[in-house]
Amino acid sequence: MSETTFMGVTRDRIDWSPRIDYDKCNDCMECDEFCPHDVFEVREDQSPKLIVKNPENCVVFCRACAKTCGPDAITFPNKNETTAYIKQIRKGEAAGG
């Protein structure tokens, strides 16, 4: 698979993916059913059953699965900080040539 980027920044440098609060999660798997990007993994007979397996598949700035989560167990990094961070990397790289 080719290396993916977001606004010219390689995807692995951007920390954007769902965070699951396992105290709230009730294993309904709505989020996994909803997301088409193969971000989550459901592991039968394991605890926790749901994990974020491929965080880099998550679409930067998407938060759609959080809306499907009844108990509000999904959160995301701070959008403004992420935006600022991406800008900072881009500036640094432009300056560095």
Next chain:
Amino acid sequence: MDKSYAVLPCNGLDKCAGSVTREIALRLLKKTDSKIICPVFFRVSDSRYGKLAQEKPLLVLDGCATRCASKLAAEKGLKIDERINVSDMAKEENIALGLDLTLNAEAQTLVERTVAGLLSSSETVAVDQEGAAHAFFPACLSYETFQKDKFIFRLPVDEGFYFNENDVWAYVSGTHARIGVTDFVQKSLSDIMFFTPTAVGAEIEQFDDLGTVESGKAVFEIISPVSGIVTSINEKLIDAPEMLNQNPYEQGWIAEIELSDFAEDRNLLHTFSGYLPIMKRKVTEFHV
């Protein structure tokens, strides 16, 4: 009378209005040098009509609100020069189209009037009435197109268009922007069935969501390319979300925003030349 068209009627046989489109097309053929595009044959063969649609202005005749002929034209990537919806025309003219599929005298009158109207109008009627109300948006866009399998993808080349990597565009003019999704979103979702907008008056930061569009396949979050206050949303999309599939850049726009800091927002946006390769890559990687 040298006006002539490439006429694409819906030719819907099970509705009176559909039969009216056929009559209008036949009448135009008789009176002018117009040529007919048969919707049934066009579906299975592009080659027959492709050239014709380039040579003459395209007139699309829809019978009813399902707008099959418009949809067909959009699917084939044709630019519609003029469009008539027979059911709307009938309402305007106060003519009741019955359930009877053979055309009665009233329906004939409608045919006559429509043809006369078409031939007398010296200028093409603006297709997008809504667009006229929002004066800052260009009446007519130019597109770059490319093809994958049987699908044609468009991207507007006009200056003023910006794109984020979440496949949402903003057309910026002065302190205002109109927002919408790109052809990639529309095509990868296929038939869009729901549009859930954000509220007018909402304060939006760059990359906040402006609501969702949804098809049988997936839900797409509309991630705003710009920051500002939502001044209007495209209400028509709520009742007719299929307009997004017809053209997400014109009648399928999503919202309008009064910009708060576009100079800053622009740092994380692409222009046409930056986004085109991204959309092409996504199209290649996308498996229907």
